[in-house]
Amino acid sequence: MYQTEVVVIGGGATGAGALRDAALRGFKTLLLERSDFGTGTSGRYHGLLHSGGRYAVKDPLSARECIAENIILHRIAAATIEDTGGLFVATPDDDPAYADRFVTACRDSGIPVTEISIAEMLRREPRLNPAITRAFVVPDASCEPWALIEGNIRSARAYGGDAWPYHQVTGFERQNGRITVVRTRDTRSGEEQSIACDFVVNAAGAWAGQIGELAGVPLTMTAGKGSMIVMNHRIVNSVVNRCHLPGDGDILVPVGSVAIIGTTSINVPDPDAFEIEPAEIDSMLREGEKLVPGLAKMRSLRAYAGVRPLYGNEGASAEGRDVSRAFAVLDHRSRDGLGNMISIVGGKLTTYRLMAEHGVDALCRSLGVDRPCHTADEPLPGSENGVHYSITHRLAAIEARGGDENSLVCECEYVTRSQVEQVAAERSTHDLGDIRRELRLGMGPCQGGFCTYRAAGVLHDLNHLPPRETNEALCHFLEERWKGIKPVLWGDDLRQIQLDEEIYVNLLGVQQVDDTVEPAGVDRR
Amino acid sequence: MKRRGRHFEVVVIGAGLSGLAAASFLAEEGVRVGVIAKGGGFLHFTSGCVDVLGRTTGGKPVSDLPASVDELIARAPFHPYALTGTHHLLEGLHRFQAMMTEADLDFVGDAQANLTLPTAIGSTRVTCLAPDSMAAGSMRETSPMLIVGFRGFRDFYPPYLAANLSRRSSFPVRQLYLDLPSFRQRHHLLSVDLARELDDPATRKEIARLVKSNLGDAGRVGFPAVLGLERHRDSVLDLTERIGHPLFEIPTLPPSVPGMRINRVLRRRLLRNGARVEIGFRVQGRFDGDRAGEIVVDSAGGATTYTADAFVLATGGTGGGGIIARQDGSLHESVFGLPVQGSADRSSWYHQRFLGPDPQPISLTGVAVNARLQLLPASGGAVENVFVTASNLPHWDPVHEGSGEGVALATAHKAATEILDLLRGPLPRSAPSVTERDSLGTAAGHVSAGRGTGTRS
Numbered sequence: 001m002y003q004t005e006v007v008v009i010g011g012g013a014t015g016a017g018a019l020r021d022a023a024l025r026g027f028k029t030l031l032l033e034r035s036d037f038g039t040g041t042s043g044r045y046h047g048l049l050h051s052g053g054r055y056a057v058k059d060p061l062s063a064r065e066c067i068a069e070n071i072i073l074h075r076i077a078a079a080t081i082e083d084t085g086g087l088f089v090a091t092p093d094d095d096p097a098y099a100d101r102f103v104t105a106c107r108d109s110g111i112p113v114t115e116i117s118i119a120e121m122l123r124r125e126p127r128l129n130p131a132i133t134r135a136f137v138v139p140d141a142s143c144e145p146w147a148l149i150e151g152n153i154r155s156a157r158a159y160g161g162d163a164w165p166y167h168q169v170t171g172f173e174r175q176n177g178r179i180t181v182v183r184t185r186d187t188r189s190g191e192e193q194s195i196a197c198d199f200v201v202n203a204a205g206a207w208a209g210q211i212g213e214l215a216g217v218p219l220t221m222t223a224g225k226g227s228m229i230v231m232n233h234r235i236v237n238s239v240v241n242r243c244h245l246p247g248d249g250d251i252l253v254p255v256g257s258v259a260i261i262g263t264t265s266i267n268v269p270d271p272d273a274f275e276i277e278p279a280e281i282d283s284m285l286r287e288g289e290k291l292v293p294g295l296a297k298m299r300s301l302r303a304y305a306g307v308r309p310l311y312g313n314e315g316a317s318a319e320g321r322d323v324s325r326a327f328a329v330l331d332h333r334s335r336d337g338l339g340n341m342i343s344i345v346g347g348k349l350t351t352y353r354l355m356a357e358h359g360v361d362a363l364c365r366s367l368g369v370d371r372p373c374h375t376a377d378e379p380l381p382g383s384e385n386g387v388h389y390s391i392t393h394r395l396a397a398i399e400a401r402g403g404d405e406n407s408l409v410c411e412c413e414y415v416t417r418s419q420v421e422q423v424a425a426e427r428s429t430h431d432l433g434d435i436r437r438e439l440r441l442g443m444g445p446c447q448g449g450f451c452t453y454r455a456a457g458v459l460h461d462l463n464h465l466p467p468r469e470t471n472e473a474l475c476h477f478l479e480e481r482w483k484g485i486k487p488v489l490w491g492d493d494l495r496q497i498q499l500d501e502e503i504y505v506n507l508l509g510v511q512q513v514d515d516t517v518e519p520a521g522v523d524r525r
Numbered sequence: 526m527k528r529r530g531r532h533f534e535v536v537v538i539g540a541g542l543s544g545l546a547a548a549s550f551l552a553e554e555g556v557r558v559g560v561i562a563k564g565g566g567f568l569h570f571t572s573g574c575v576d577v578l579g580r581t582t583g584g585k586p587v588s589d590l591p592a593s594v595d596e597l598i599a600r601a602p603f604h605p606y607a608l609t610g611t612h613h614l615l616e617g618l619h620r621f622q623a624m625m626t627e628a629d630l631d632f633v634g635d636a637q638a639n640l641t642l643p644t645a646i647g648s649t650r651v652t653c654l655a656p657d658s659m660a661a662g663s664m665r666e667t668s669p670m671l672i673v674g675f676r677g678f679r680d681f682y683p684p685y686l687a688a689n690l691s692r693r694s695s696f697p698v699r700q701l702y703l704d705l706p707s708f709r710q711r712h713h714l715l716s717v718d719l720a721r722e723l724d725d726p727a728t729r730k731e732i733a734r735l736v737k738s739n740l741g742d743a744g745r746v747g748f749p750a751v752l753g754l755e756r757h758r759d760s761v762l763d764l765t766e767r768i769g770h771p772l773f774e775i776p777t778l779p780p781s782v783p784g785m786r787i788n789r790v791l792r793r794r795l796l797r798n799g800a801r802v803e804i805g806f807r808v809q810g811r812f813d814g815d816r817a818g819e820i821v822v823d824s825a826g827g828a829t830t831y832t833a834d835a836f837v838l839a840t841g842g843t844g845g846g847g848i849i850a851r852q853d854g855s856l857h858e859s860v861f862g863l864p865v866q867g868s869a870d871r872s873s874w875y876h877q878r879f880l881g882p883d884p885q886p887i888s889l890t891g892v893a894v895n896a897r898l899q900l901l902p903a904s905g906g907a908v909e910n911v912f913v914t915a916s917n918l919p920h921w922d923p924v925h926e927g928s929g930e931g932v933a934l935a936t937a938h939k940a941a942t943e944i945l946d947l948l949r950g951p952l953p954r955s956a957p958s959v960t961e962r963d964s965l966g967t968a969a970g971h972v973s974a975g976r977g978t979g980t981r982s
Contacts, residue, residue, distance in 0.1 A: 509646070
């Protein structure tokens with residue numbers, strides 16, 4: 001039986017952070033994730049590393065946590081952050097009195113805030129609405145969640161930790177009020193495995209309630225759906241927020257070659273089953289117009305939604321944005337009489353490290369050991385030189401090598417054949433989604449229309465898998481892209497998808513590819 | 526009011542297969558035609574084959590083509606084939622084949638049966654007419670294949686293709702990557718770049734030498750569809766001779782070299798016949814009473830007005846820009862701005878799955894027409910001098926049916942015939958080369974027999 005000291009459940013930012021934190025404190029730690037890393041809430045967020053400004057007026061505790069962590073992450077995770085800076089802007093639709101409250105609240109929370117003139121704002125961001133009345137600069141940034149998670153896992157591995165993707169927790173064995181064994185199933189091979197452990201950290205986010213149920217501890221999580229739209233262009237170069245109480249469609253985040261507008265807030269019963277409503281899309285584009293006139297007529301590439309892991313104190317039934325974005329660490333010994341499990345609930349990506357620190361502090365207390373946290377001091381692998389991500393880094397890297405002999409697989413996101421080969425080999429994966437999360441493959445304007453076929457061909461060249469598996473990877477990737485495309489299917493997106501249909505259904509015949517026998521008499525020549 | 530303007534007997538809007546074919550059919554009857562289009566046309570994105578009906582509603586490949594077309598017409602009275610009848614389909618196919626043959630771009634096949642050809646992922650697709658350069662890929666043949674690709678060309682993967690194809694073939698399929706030194710410095714090769722390279726005898730010599738030394742037991746050699754653009758015929762003949770075995774092309778991702786060859790043949794033919802072809806302009810149509818009067822063309826030097834006695838609306842439906850689908854759920858025809866019927870609920874435009882068995886519902890929308898393909902506005906009678914073709918028509922889906930080029934040619938021929946009636950009265954013109962019968966099966970034999978009788982002015 002596999003033996004470890006600590007099992008962390010959940011491969012989002014919080015779980016990866018807890019894995020790293022525990023590993024750095026010398027615990028032998030294993031992380032289990034039911035799918036790929038960063039496929040729950042962390043991989044489906046807008047990409048905004050908060051300064052805390054968004055919470056300053058309404059949720060000062062969250063605001064203070066955000067600014068402290070923002071500063072730490074700039075130091076330890078520079079390579080995953082594009083230091084875009086952020087703006088809070090008051091549009092004619094916003095309560096003019098809010099701006100002064102905002103400034104005061106930011107100062108109270110220690111968030112650096114500077115007002116700039118509208119002329120200066122337009123110089124920085126020419127697309128913004130010239131009717132905006134006030135503009136404030138804060139240290140918001142854009143953060144790549146998958147790189148952040150990967151950095152945490154790599155760091156943990158260097159300290160003896162490990163992380164298994166595609167391993168679902170199926171149950172626990174309890175003895176004398178303690179968990180002794182975590183049971184898991186490899187979702188790809190179906191293989192079952194038991195893991196003996198001393199302590200369990202439940203970092204399953206919106207799914208933490210399901211883990212609690214398996215462990216026999218009641219835990220009520222609320223899944224707060226937030227939808228976002230990916231716009232075809234990098235409309236802005238800095239994060240832009242409306243200067244008002246948080247609402248729908250009031251954040252615009254530059255991410256790589258595109259920009260993301262978000263969000264909405266609707267509670268859903270099941271974190272695995274939700275749709276994006278046309279009304280959400282319409283509302284975000286309508287609100288987006290107030291920030292960037294003409295936005296609703298620009299091309300939207302896709303929409304996606306994540307579920308916020310909201311934790312209101314049990315009994316309270318606050319809705320969506322009224323639930324605190326602060327987090328909590330639940331010790332199930334005092335709470336439920338289960339001696340060696342904690343749950344880290346609530347929170348947001350910006351404060352993942354702090355959540356992990358508090359979680360592992362609780363673990364130490366529970367085990368009666370005193371080991372200090374080091375995650376704020378040591379940079380993540382790849383971020384040691386403190387250089388921030390920049391949108392031109394891929395071109396710069398190729399230029400530094402004196403050119404690239406390799407052909408481009410994805411023109412939209414500038415992904416070369418050698419990059420695909422490298423990631424596929426390193427991760428021993430043939431899931432195009434896994435490659436996408438590392439390289440942004442298929443995340444640009446054509447949404448996989450051209451690169452899906454190419455990446456499948458490259459994977460096959462590399463692995464010589466049975467063709468059925470390559471076909472499955474190709475079809476699965478197209479269906480996954482489709483999920484996000486269909487909510488914004490009008491205008492040019494509709495034309496694009498009809499071209500993609502022509503390519504895959506008609507030209508390549510993907511629907512017939514696994515028919516191994518030609519139907520009799522088709523070709524009578 | 527004085528305006529910059531020009532008059533044609535017929536203005537065709539759109540430069541896809543149906544637009545260029547309709548214009549050709551008319552120009553050959555001496556009609557003064559202008560073709561104007563916003564983009565280069567959908568031929569640049571297709572296989573370069575002529576699909577007439579590839580799949581049944583259940584997604585199964587069509588085996589008995591005449592019976593399946595008859596069955597489709599009986600079952601779907603609003604399908605474009607039901608509006609044109611098989612006569613115009615056969616005429617369209619025949620005239621297309623003849624025009625291509627005259628330009629040394631031979632097409633094999635006829636309306637009696639479909640061909641089954643390999644695709645670039647090693648699946649197969651069925652089609653009615655295929656360029657001669659693809660014929661040797663027929664899955665009906667049993668001689669072993671060697672599939673050849675080029676290192677550095679990102680749109681063709683021989684190992685993946687061969688692995689899939691050999692699962693369904695009764696013959697061995699081997700594969701080979703060629704690493705040509707002359708391509709090594711050419712990053713990011715596109716199919717068109719390769720085709721131009723293959724126009725060059727020196728490149729062909731190099732390729733033939735490498736293929737020949739790796740032939741093994743192969744009896745035929747498959748390449749991505751890049752065997753020459755301007756000198757395609759020379760390229761294929763020369764390579765075949767050098768390699769000593771039949772060659773065949775396999776269509777791959779756009780830009781489509783086989784589609785571009787068709788596009789060039791039709792455009793050059795139009796110019797020879799005195800037609801005018803203008804690409805790159807957005808047009809807006811205006812009514813003059815209950816007829817279309819003129820179109821206004823947004824050109825660099827300002828707006829130009831074209832008047833015509835009749836118009837062909839060959840603007841490509843929702844995929845081509847002929848029908849604009851908006852965020853508010855409304856659908857509009859793009860030239861005359863007419864509303865198009867359809868559900869205003871965007872979420873009903875598509876299925877949950879991308880690769881499901883049925884067409885996405887939005888693909889089935891189109892501009893309403895009468896039995897003569899005349900534009901039918903929401904209220905009032907038909908617009909007598911506007912004829913609608915191909916993807917602008919409702920109740921069909923080229924992708925799932927595998928019928929894009931067949932419908933394009935049938936509706937182009939029907940529209941051209943109706944326009945000639947309108948302009949010149951229903952008088953006898955050049956004799957039809959196919960008998961006026963109502964079934965593809967009974968008339969089909971005449972397609973091959975009548976080959977080469979197309980008029981050439």
